[in-house]
Amino acid sequence: MSPHDLRTNPWAVLAVLCLGLFMALLDTTIVNIAIPAIGAGLDASLDEIVWIVNAYVLVYAALLITAGRLGDIAGPKRLFLAGMALFTLASALCGLARDPVQLIAARSLQGVGGALMSPQPMAIITRLFPPERRGAAFAIPGILGGLAVAAGPILGGALVDTFGWPAIFLVNVPVGAISLALVTLVVPDLRPGQRHRLDLFGVLLATAGLLALTFGLIEGERYRWGTIVSVIAIPHVIGLGILVLALFLLVQYRRQDGEPLLPFELFRHRNYALTTGIAAAMGFAMLGLFLPFTIYLQSVLGLDAFDAGLTVLPQALVMTVVAGPAGSLADRLGGKHILLAGLTLFASGMAYLDMMARASTARWDLLPALLLMGTGLGCVWAPLFSIAMRQIEPRVAGTAAGVIETIQEIGGVIAGAVVGALLQHRLATALREQALRRSGELPGELREQFLDAVAGAASGGLHVEAGLSAPGVPFPAEIQQLAVEVFRHSFVDAMHLALLLPIVVVLLAAGSCLAIRQEKPLVETEPVTAAPSTGSGQDARAGVPSSGGPTRPERTGGER
DSSP: OOHHHHHTOHHHHHHHHHHHHHHHHHHHHHHHHTHHHHHHHHTOOHHHHHHHHHHHHHHHHHHHHHHHHHHHHHOHHHHHHHHHHHHHHHHHHHHHOOSHHHHHHHHHHHHHHHHHHTTHHHHHHHHHSOGGGHHHHHHHHHHHHHHHHHHHHHHHHHHHHHHOTTHHHHTHHHHHHHHHHHHHHHSOOEEESSOOOOOHHHHHHHHHHHHHHHHHHHHTTTTTTSEEETTEEHHHHHHHHHHHHHHHHHHHHHTTTSOOSSOGGGGGSHHHHHHHHHHHHHHHHHHHHHHHHHHIIIIISOOOHHHHHHHHHHHHHHHHHHHHHHHHHHHHHOHHHHHHHHHHHHHHHHHHHHHHOOTTOOGGGGHHHHHHHHHHHHTTHHHHHHHHHTTOOGGGHHHHHHHHHHHHHHHHHHHHHHHHHHHHHHHHHHHHHHHHHHGGGSOHHHHHHHHHHHHHHHHTOSOGGGOOEETTEEOOHHHHHHHHHHHHHHHHHHHHHHHHHHHHHHHHHHHHGGGOOOOOOOBOOOOEEEOGGGOOOBBTTSSSBOOSSOOOOBOOSSOO
């Protein structure tokens, strides 16, 4: 099959895009498993370890809206190629880093590359696939996300154990090179039919506001929501972020007649506005669930990272199997009811998991809950994005994708702050209660020392299970074991409360589905053409000869 034939086959184009997208998705899950090896290999402090993880998230979340808009202006293929090239280069720099500062800088560069790539596949799907076939297409990125979650710990553990931590980054280099070649050959170069300008002042405000807000939420717990340096405190940073974002929205409001970075017309579509809220809820729920659940599997049930990954694998596999049929059903029946069912199943699975989780639970006792959650997630992502993009004009598809992904990302960041704080607070209380209850098993001379040691460890976070010591004197092994038991039961207590938040958020999102309207798609006569360099002679529908000039988009049904 020639490159021309592949360019006119939307499924071939999607497959090529997904190779690069999977590389970026996998990298977000594979790094966590290598943190102990990175810390030891680079002699990194706790603060540096935190920044190695968070540098990517900060930059990625701050640039998504801008990257989506750049794709609308310059063409999504160009932005995808630029992002992939930068991500591949940054991965090589990560693998070659010789100190924590170099790795943090390279991770930040990875965040820029990931942000440039991420909105473009959704924009390209919107242009290549007619609305009645997008549900099945949007299922593919959802499937990849599930596979990345499952494969990250397993592949990461194997690479670290066999080749050392740099391998988790260096493996991206050959994959990235192959992806760059395939994207260059296969993906049509879809560009707008008229010239557009980038709102640079809007870019500055959006980036600064999102950086400040994301930084404050991610770093808040580490600074105990207080002073960072001198008179600057976490609430000041978060407040500044909100203020700058409010100014950004005001400036955008005044520029709606021109070329705004954020076209407010997106939110005049009821379904798009609703689905952005649901995306935020899912971002909150996914991190709000897996933050405590990952700790539970390893610190309470005693699994290593590889076994923890195997435990979660059935959920990802079920999601992968369900996502394709769910997307096709959404195309035929409308996505509203599929999405509602998926959210309800996901919330039910989380509730069942919360009910079953105990310090003595065998990991496979959790399998029904994981399968239920996987089925629910398989019914969420394709209908969600299909509904969101159904009435979006191709000229702003990249922006629409960037906005919805930014809101989803911020939902996850908020979950990390809120669920993490709730987990920490309840754990400290439960540790004191459990230690007081169990201290009667100890000899009188050790009882007070034990209670003081547990209280001190509780104030330090989630590390009681690492062991206790009195000032200068380790406790005997049986006392250490008692401390571990106290931690395990206390963490389960704290997790039960913390998981209620994502469950409630997902149920609220499910309720909002009732307000979704069944809409007819746009008649797509958008002035988006394939650049001559592709040699395809095709427009955004990859198979229909381009009209050669701008046209006015028509609508059938739906709401504006």
